[in-house]
Structures are given as structure tokens and as C-alpha cells.
Amino acid sequence: MSEPAVPAQESLAFSALVLALAGELVQGIHDRVVAAGFADLRPAHGFAFARISHGGATTAELAGHLGVTKQAAAQLVDELVRKGYVERTPHPTDARARLLRLTEHGWACTRAADAAAVEAVAPFRELLGPERFAALVRDLAALGPKGPIRPTW
């Protein structure tokens, strides 16, 4: 075995770096979103917003994307509806289902989260410079990670 000693170190460093970076991003984004006035949300809600804003989501569908049970998703949606971020509208073709849609407040939060993400990433971008940063994003994209899908936080 002992052949890939350096690659192993590199791979370990890679996962540690990605995990550390993700933690820092989550924290940084969440802090800014809270500071922007959306203090009644937690990081985990981000993925739900992403899916709902994409359109065509039902509660069961959302549950699948978040990797949780329907009840957990229903509870989360309930909370977001109570807080005015999401509304349930009748589904055009399925009388059982309810189509989820962001309210204006929900869209405002989404915009704030996007701005927060850009701000949180800005120092990294400046650290590497535009070219190297662009290359970094390109290489990360090339890895084709299959899923925000699962929150895991």
C-alpha cells in the first residue's frame, strides 16, 4: 500500500479545508442575514428557500430534497408560513398537493442571503485575486458536486 503517501495527505487537507470553509461560510452568511433583519431564521432554512424559490415545490418534494421526512418538512414549511416567508397555493393539477411559493418577504430574504454570500466570499476573492479565484471556482465546478440537496447542518 504505502505508495500514495503525499496524495493521501493532500486529500486529507482537501476535505479538511472544504469542511472548514463550509463552516465559515455558513456562519458568515447566517450572521449577515440575521444582521439584515431576518433573525427568525436558522442556517438550515437556506436550503428550503433555495428549493422553494426554484419553483414547483410541494412539501413532500421539499422533504425529498432536504433528506428529511415529510413531517419534518411540513413542520418547517409551517414555520416559514407563520413567519411570512412562504405561502401555500393550490396545486394546478393535483388537488391533494399544495404548491409552495415565496412571499415578497421571502424574496427579500433570498436577496439578502445572496448579498450575504457575496460579502462573505469577498475576502477570499480578494485574497486570491480575480483570476485565481475564477480558476478556483471553475475547478470546483468541474468536480460537479451532486447536491446542495442535503443540508447536513
Add this chain to the structure above:
Amino acid sequence: MSEPAVPAQESLAFSALVLALAGELVQGIHDRVVAAGFADLRPAHGFAFARISHGGATTAELAGHLGVTKQAAAQLVDELVRKGYVERTPHPTDARARLLRLTEHGWACTRAADAAAVEAVAPFRELLGPERFAALVRDLAALGPKGPIRPTW
């Protein structure tokens, strides 16, 4: 404002990619660790192992690193002790504190987790090739993310 339109897109893509990648890594590593026979652990334990294996950790210290309360950390340590991964030893200079140490079983798990991380990263490494992957790791390291420290999952 509208000046940084493309950078904004790029920054958004960056955070989305890092988060997606982190989720995939967590899942991939955890699955392999479970498959290696350590089924009684959850992803969140990883950070605790990392800190304890580093040496010199007490429960309160661990709590700080994990970003949770002392009680939560104490509970987690209790569980790891019960399951045979960690042992509490007397602290050499502080009669209040207990020094945390991995057992042989704990070290075995750490080795399995490292191997799992390397395996989980392998496809990415092959996708980019050794040179581009090394450059990627170098650039990520240059960002100097300050903390595994906080689990957030």
C-alpha cells in the same frame, strides 16, 4: 452599484459549490466510516475526534471548539466513553479537570475516518488530475479558513 455583476455570480457559485461539496464529503466519509464497522457514530463526532486526537483537550475546552455548551460536550464525551472511543484521565496540573484521550478503538476509528476521507476525495482528484488538484488544494489553503472548530452539521 451594478458594477460587480459577474463577480457576484461567481461568488454565489463559489459558496454553493463549497457547501455542496462539503455535504457530499460529509456523507461520503460517514458512509465509509459506518461501513468500516463504526456504525455507532454520527458525522458530528468527527470534530470531537479531531480535537481529542490532537491532545490536551478537556471537556470544557472541547465545548469551546465545538461551539456548544459544556453540558452538550460532556454528554458527547460520556457517549464516546461509553462506546469505548475515549477515556478520561486525570489532568496532570489541574485537579478539577479531566484530560481526554482516545482509546485504541478511538485511534482505529480515526484511521478509518482518514482512509474514508481519502477515498471520498479520490474521484475528485482523478477528475482534475494530480497537478490541478494540488493547485486547488494550495489555493484553498491560501484562503486560510480559520476553523474546522465549528461543526455546523
Add this chain to the structure above:
DNA sequence: CGATATAGACAAGCTGCTTGTCCATCGATA
């Protein structure tokens, strides 16, 4: 038209984390 699957809701329960309180011991200071 009948059988099976699915969207969503209701109920109960568990687990991981929190806050609050307490004691023993440490470190600094008088």
C-alpha cells in the same frame, strides 16, 4: 371501476441541545 401509491395532517416519542444551579478547585491578590 377497483387496487395501489402518494400528498398531507395528526399524534406520540426520542434525542441532542439549551439554560440554570451547584460544588470543588484554581489563580490572583491582599
Add this chain to the structure above:
DNA sequence: TATCGATGGACAAGCAGCTTGTCTATATCG
């Protein structure tokens, strides 16, 4: 050395987010 605030750790109670299990209404396929 005696005292006092700070700290490591433990105990207790409570909460929030998630789970499994069950039910109804509707959809879809034979």
C-alpha cells in the same frame, strides 16, 4: 496564608427538531 472571583465539571429540567406510525383524500394504473 487567607480570601475571593473565575473555571472545570456534574445534576436537573425543559425545549426544539426530527423520527415512526397511522389516517384521509386524491391520483394513477390495471
